[in-house]
Amino acid sequence: MASEIEVKYAVPDRTALDQALAARGIELSAPVHQDDQAYAPGAWSFGDPRVGVTFVRLRTQGGRCTFTTKTPVANVLACREYETPVADREQMHHAIIAMGYRPTVRVVKQRRTAQVGRYALCVDEIEGVGAFLEVECVADTDDMTGVQAELASWVEGLGAPVQRTGATYDEVVQVAAATA
Template identity: 55%
Template sequence: MREVEVKYHVEDVEALHLALKSAGIALSPPVLQDDQAYAPEDWSYGDSKLGVSFVRLRAIEGQHTFTLKRPAENALSCDEHETAVDDPDQMHHAILAMGYRPTVRITKTRRTAVLPDMSLCVDEVDGIGTFLELERIVSPEASGVEVQAELAGFVNGLGVPASRTDEPYDALVRAAQQSR
């Protein structure tokens, strides 16, 4: 499958919640996500991400998932494969054996809403702030850039002060850690 997303750093969280409520969008209760990101041993931040497979282990309330994302058109338009993991410690060691290294840990509190043609997430990401993320699952033939433009149009229609970013959370968290 292919996941296409847009991500915005929210400048006024209260305004976001009011805009979502006005649009009839109800968010789920908050859920804590703890992600360990991994990159290939021979890849470094600053290198191109296109065509490179990145993986993560995610923990949510005692449940674990393994995800592989390979950016296709840009860092937020990715081929994606995901599966449940029974033993995260063994999966961690398997990831290392496949030639990956841990990069950053991302912890966030996520609230979601599922809309007819997209999912919406409001993420409070430790160390970097609150983000609005919209995602759509598309066929491999679909233009990720066109889908991102549609998703951005939805966000713009909310009228909330927010800044779009083209970086995934791991890059944003790493940049914040490097600036300290």
């Protein structure tokens, strides 16, 4: 079974990151707007362990909605993932709640992407939080942390001033909201 494995970095200087990417011939796409609603099981609370717990997301991008489940395996950035298009976001929202999930946070961002070999790069500007770089790949492996080390090494090779985080976007948004 394939898994989505990623590393994530706060980006204090977008210009420096853009220059580091350009120096390697990496061109980012035009920005797209993503509106994500995250959901957690009803009995789960922020701060509880996440590994082995399935979380849900509804994402709207370009007028299309996608339903995604993510189950952290090695850590919160190494997940088994299932994804499918949804015709009606509002009806799916009610179905998710009927399945015992509750909305947690909304993550709204502008995303620019690039593909470098088997790596997908996302540079995200998250409303109310700031800029982040995600580098991910889909792999069929039990060594998820090994893949994360490979991804981290690639990012370090960029020479851009970035700060690695082990947090998900819903965690980052939750913390920002709590300190605002």
